[in-house]
Amino acid sequence: MIRFFDIFLSLIGLLVLLPVLLLIFIMISIDSRGGAFFFQLRVGKNGKGFRLIKFRTMVTDAEKHGGLTVGARDSRITSAGYFLRKFKLDELPQLINVLKGDMSMVGPRPEIQKYVDLYTPEQWIVLSVKPGITDYASIEFIDENELLGRSSNPEKTYLEEVMPAKIALNKKYIEHMTLREYFKILFKTFIKIF
Numbered sequence: 001m002i003r004f005f006d007i008f009l010s011l012i013g014l015l016v017l018l019p020v021l022l023l024i025f026i027m028i029s030i031d032s033r034g035g036a037f038f039f040q041l042r043v044g045k046n047g048k049g050f051r052l053i054k055f056r057t058m059v060t061d062a063e064k065h066g067g068l069t070v071g072a073r074d075s076r077i078t079s080a081g082y083f084l085r086k087f088k089l090d091e092l093p094q095l096i097n098v099l100k101g102d103m104s105m106v107g108p109r110p111e112i113q114k115y116v117d118l119y120t121p122e123q124w125i126v127l128s129v130k131p132g133i134t135d136y137a138s139i140e141f142i143d144e145n146e147l148l149g150r151s152s153n154p155e156k157t158y159l160e161e162v163m164p165a166k167i168a169l170n171k172k173y174i175e176h177m178t179l180r181e182y183f184k185i186l187f188k189t190f191i192k193i194f
Helices: 001-018 018-031 079-086 096-101 125-128 135-142 142-150 154-174 178-193
Strands: 037-043 050-053 104-106 131-132
Touching: 001 096, 001 104, 001 178, 018 050, 018 079, 050 096, 096 131, 096 178, 104 142, 104 178, 125 142, 125 154, 131 135, 131 178, 135 154
Parallel strands: 104 131
Antiparallel strands: 037 050
8 A cells, every 4th residue: 555655646746846846957957067866876675776866966976075965064065955955855856766666755764885784683674665755764863964064973973873863763664664654754754844
């Protein structure tokens, strides 16, 4: 039943938001050089890799200058990128990932292989379900960039504090994967963003 709502909501979302998506595409293209989309290999269900689609919010080749985005004023983020990140609009193209079946609307946020390689056996539970656009961890850590920006060692803070806390929140959904929880998380996400 969750897959039905994933297809339904992602399809409706893409159709309804098409004018907004086109506007964002134009805004990014005018704001900075490079394509409007950003593709990154992420780890999905059962450890299978897939290409995550986002609107590009950083300068081209930003990953060469550091992996984690830290602080509200990371110099790699474009002008349009600040706006898109604030309202999570950069995540909208992931509706395509949901439609394709790589992701769900709700589920643990997919990580890059570098961090998945550091999972303990207990943490691998997050790979037993499809990753999602939003989850309890996304709601709780909506200001993750600012949190990491205040750290003297953002990577260490992420690995030792943020990632374990997010995985613990992911387990909360995995252990109660019902339609009620699914819609509860979607509702809480909209409230938190707006």
